[in-house]
Amino acid sequence: MKKILTLAVATTSILSASSLMDDAKNAGLTPIPTSSLELMKLVDNPKNPITDAKVELGKKLYFDPRLSKSGIISCNTCHNLGEGGDDGVEASIGHKWTANPHHVNAPTVYNAVFFEAQFWDGRAKDVEEQAQGPIQAHPEMAATKPHVENVVNSMPQYVAEFKKAYGKDVKVSFEKVTDTIGLYERTLVTPSAYDDYLNGDENAMSPAQKDGLKTFIQVGCATCHTGVALGGAMNAFNITGTYKYQNVGDFKGDANGMVKVPTLRNVTQTAPYFHNGKIWNLKDAIKEMARIQLGAKLSDKEVNSINEFMKALEGRKPTVTYPMLPASTATTPKPDMN
Amino acid sequence: MKKILTLAVATTSILSASSLMDDAKNAGLTPIPTSSLELMKLVDNPKNPITDAKVELGKKLYFDPRLSKSGIISCNTCHNLGEGGDDGVEASIGHKWTANPHHVNAPTVYNAVFFEAQFWDGRAKDVEEQAQGPIQAHPEMAATKPHVENVVNSMPQYVAEFKKAYGKDVKVSFEKVTDTIGLYERTLVTPSAYDDYLNGDENAMSPAQKDGLKTFIQVGCATCHTGVALGGAMNAFNITGTYKYQNVGDFKGDANGMVKVPTLRNVTQTAPYFHNGKIWNLKDAIKEMARIQLGAKLSDKEVNSINEFMKALEGRKPTVTYPMLPASTATTPKPDMN
Numbered sequence: 151m152k153k154i155l156t157l158a159v160a161t162t163s164i165l166s167a168s169s170l171m172d173d174a175k176n177a178g179l180t181p182i183p184t185s186s187l188e189l190m191k192l193v194d195n196p197k198n199p200i201t202d203a204k205v206e207l208g209k210k211l212y213f214d215p216r217l218s219k220s221g222i223i224s225c226n227t228c229h230n231l232g233e234g235g236d237d238g239v240e241a242s243i244g245h246k247w248t249a250n251p252h253h254v255n256a257p258t259v260y261n262a263v264f265f266e267a268q269f270w271d272g273r274a275k276d277v278e279e280q281a282q283g284p285i286q287a288h289p290e291m292a293a294t295k296p297h298v299e300n301v302v303n304s305m306p307q308y309v310a311e312f313k314k315a316y317g318k319d320v321k322v323s324f325e326k327v328t329d330t331i332g333l334y335e336r337t338l339v340t341p342s343a344y345d346d347y348l349n350g351d352e353n354a355m356s357p358a359q360k361d362g363l364k365t366f367i368q369v370g371c372a373t374c375h376t377g378v379a380l381g382g383a384m385n386a387f388n389i390t391g392t393y394k395y396q397n398v399g400d401f402k403g404d405a406n407g408m409v410k411v412p413t414l415r416n417v418t419q420t421a422p423y424f425h426n427g428k429i430w431n432l433k434d435a436i437k438e439m440a441r442i443q444l445g446a447k448l449s450d451k452e453v454n455s456i457n458e459f460m461k462a463l464e465g466r467k468p469t470v471t472y473p474m475l476p477a478s479t480a481t482t483p484k485p486d487m488n
Numbered sequence: 489m490k491k492i493l494t495l496a497v498a499t500t501s502i503l504s505a506s507s508l509m510d511d512a513k514n515a516g517l518t519p520i521p522t523s524s525l526e527l528m529k530l531v532d533n534p535k536n537p538i539t540d541a542k543v544e545l546g547k548k549l550y551f552d553p554r555l556s557k558s559g560i561i562s563c564n565t566c567h568n569l570g571e572g573g574d575d576g577v578e579a580s581i582g583h584k585w586t587a588n589p590h591h592v593n594a595p596t597v598y599n600a601v602f603f604e605a606q607f608w609d610g611r612a613k614d615v616e617e618q619a620q621g622p623i624q625a626h627p628e629m630a631a632t633k634p635h636v637e638n639v640v641n642s643m644p645q646y647v648a649e650f651k652k653a654y655g656k657d658v659k660v661s662f663e664k665v666t667d668t669i670g671l672y673e674r675t676l677v678t679p680s681a682y683d684d685y686l687n688g689d690e691n692a693m694s695p696a697q698k699d700g701l702k703t704f705i706q707v708g709c710a711t712c713h714t715g716v717a718l719g720g721a722m723n724a725f726n727i728t729g730t731y732k733y734q735n736v737g738d739f740k741g742d743a744n745g746m747v748k749v750p751t752l753r754n755v756t757q758t759a760p761y762f763h764n765g766k767i768w769n770l771k772d773a774i775k776e777m778a779r780i781q782l783g784a785k786l787s788d789k790e791v792n793s794i795n796e797f798m799k800a801l802e803g804r805k806p807t808v809t810y811p812m813l814p815a816s817t818a819t820t821p822k823p824d825m826n
Contacts, residue, residue, distance in 0.1 A: 213570055230553070243825060419815040430822070469809060474570055475570045480769055487581060
C-alpha cells in the first residue's frame with residue numbers, strides 16, 4: 151500500500167513538473183519537505199531529540215527576559231517572532247542601551263536551523279551553540295552562566311519542566327538551558343508558496359513570482375542563496391575586499407574575511423538588510439548584491455522580478471501561544487540594570 | 489423556563505453559601521461574573537464596543553515595538569502578559585535605558601479594566617486614556633502622536649484592519665490607536681479560584697485559602713482592597729504622611745497626596761511590590777501594609793494565612809496567540825535610538 155502511494159505521488163510529480171522546477175533543483179534550491187518525517191530528519195538534533203515537553207520549555211526560556219542581567223531582555227527581544235524573527239533595527243540594542251559593537255544586524259531566527267553555521271562570521275556550528283552567545287554577551291543580555299542557572303533553578307515550575315523533559319536526574323545547567331532554547335528554535339521553520347511550488351504544486355506561485363525565480367537563477371543569485379535556507383553558508387563575500395560599507399565596527403568576518411550568506415526566507419519582513427543593516431529597501435538590496443557579488447548591473451525589470459519572487463518566500467509561521475512564565479521566587483536573582 | 493432556571497440557581501446558591509461567602513460580599517468583595525453577558529457589562533466600552541476585529545488589531549498594536557521611537561519597546565515590554573502583566577523590576581526601563589523618573593513600579597495590565605482610575609496617581613480615567621501616556625512619555629516609549637500615526641498608516645495591512653474594525657471611513661489617528669489598545673486590555677481579565685468560590689463553588693478554594701480570606705477580611709485589608717479588582721481606587725495612603733519609603737523620586741500621588749490601591753489579583757506573580765517597587769517578598773508586603781495602613785501588627789500566622797489566600801487570586805489568563813505583525817514598508821519611520 152505504501153509502495154503504491156509512493157508511486158502515485160511520484161507520477162503526479164512528474165506530470166506537473168515544469169522545466170523551471172528542474173532548473174531550480176539543479177541550482178541547488180531545495181524545498182522544505184511536506185512530509186513531517188522528512189522535515190524531522192532535517193531539523194532534529196540526534197543528540198537531543200525534539201519532544202513536545204522540550205519544545206514547550208524551550209519556548210518559555212526563549213521568551214523569558216529574566217535570563218538577562220537586567221531581567222528585561224529575552225531572546226525574543228532581538229529575534230521577535232512577530233516581526234519576521236528579527237528586530238527591524240540596524241544593530242540590536244542590548245544591556246544599558248548598548249548597540250551591538252560589531253554593528254551587525256540581528257539575523258532572523260526563523261529557519262536558522264537550516265544554516266550551515268550561525269552568526270555572521272559563522273563561529274557557532276548550530277542553533278544550540280549560537281544560543282550561548284547573546285545571553286552572555288555584555289552588550290546583549292549581559293548574563294553569566296551562574297546567573298542563568300540561578301534564575302531557572304530558583305523556580306520550581308521550571309525545574310519540574312526540565313525533569314519532565316529530560317528525566318528526574320537532570321541537572322539544569324547553562325548548557326541545558328541553551329540546548330533547550332536551541333531545540334525550540336529548530337521548530338521555527340516557515341514553509342511558503344515557494345516550497346509548495348518546488349514540492350510539485352505548479353500553481354502555488356504566481357506567474358510573476360515564477361518569472362522572478364527564473365531571473366533569480368539566471369542572474370546567479372542561487373549560487374550563494376541556495377539549499378533549503380536560500381543561504382546560511384560561509385560562501386559569501388570578503389568584507390575587507392570588495393565590500394566596504396560603513397559602520398561594520400570591529401567586525402571582520404571569519405578567518406578568511408568571509409561573511410555568512412543570509413537566508414532569503416521571509417526577507418520581505420526582515421529589513422534592514424546586509425550584515426551592517428545599512429540597506430532598508432529590498433530592491434536596493436537586490437541591486438547592490440548583484441553589483442557587488444556578481445558584478446552585474448540589473449535592470450529595473452530584473453530587480454522588480456526578483457523582488458516579486460521574494461514574496462513567494464513569505465512563510466507560514468508556526469502558531470505561537472504566548473508562554474505564561476513561572477513566577478519569580480525569593481531566591482530568583484534580582485534584576486541588575488548596571 | 490428562564491424563570492425556573494433562575495430560581496434553581498438561586499436555590500443552589502443559598503444552599504451552598506457559607507457565612508464566609510456572605511462576609512466577603514458584605515466586605516465589598518465582588519467576583520468576576522461567570523456569565524459572559526454580565527462580564528461584558530463590566531468590561532465593555534459603550535463608546536467603542538468590543539468586537540473580535542478590534543481585539544485582534546488591539547493585540548497587534550499592544551505587541552508592536554514600532555510604536556516607540558526606538559522601534560524596540562512595546563506595551564508588552566513593561567506590561568508583559570507572560571510575566572503577570574508587568575515587568576518584574578522596581579522601576580520600568582524605557583527609551584535610552586532610562587528608569588521611570590518617578591521611580592514607580594509598572595502595575596499589571598491584567599484586570600486593569602476594573603480599576604476606578606489608572607496610574608498610581610489616578611490621573612487617567614480608563615485604560616484608553618492610560619494607553620496614551622507611556623507611548624508618549626520620553627523615559628518610556630518616547631514617541632510622538634505623528635510618529636505613531638505614521639507608523640500605523642505606513643502599513644497597508646494595519647490600515648485594512650482598522651477599516652475592518654471601524655468601517656471604511658476610519659481615520660487612523662493616535663487616539664484611534666490607543667483606544668484600540670485599551671479595548672484589547674479590556675479583555676485581559678483573569679478569573680480565579682477565588683471567583684469560583686464567590687460565585688458559589690464552596691470547594692474552589694482550599695481550607696487554608698478560605699482561612700486566609702477570613703483573616704484578610706477580619707484584619708481590614710478589604711477596606712481598601714475591595715470591589716472586583718481587590719483594589720483600583722484612590723482611597724489609599726497619603727505618601728507624604730505616614731508612608732515614607734525611599735526612592736519615590738518626584739512622585740507625589742494625586743492632588744490629595746493619595747496613591748492608588750493596587751489590585752491583588754495575580755499578586756503572587758507581580759513582585760516587586762508597592763508603588764516604589766521596594767518590597768520583593770509578598771509576606772513582607774502584607775506585614776508592612778497592615779502596619780502602615782491599619783496600624784496593625786500581624787502575627788506570622790496571620791501573614792501566612794493571608795499569603796495563602798493570595799494564591800487563590802492567581803487567575804486563569806486568556807490564551808494569547810502571539811501576533812504576527814505587518815511588515816514595515818518604505819514609508820515606515822525608521823527606528824531612532826537617540
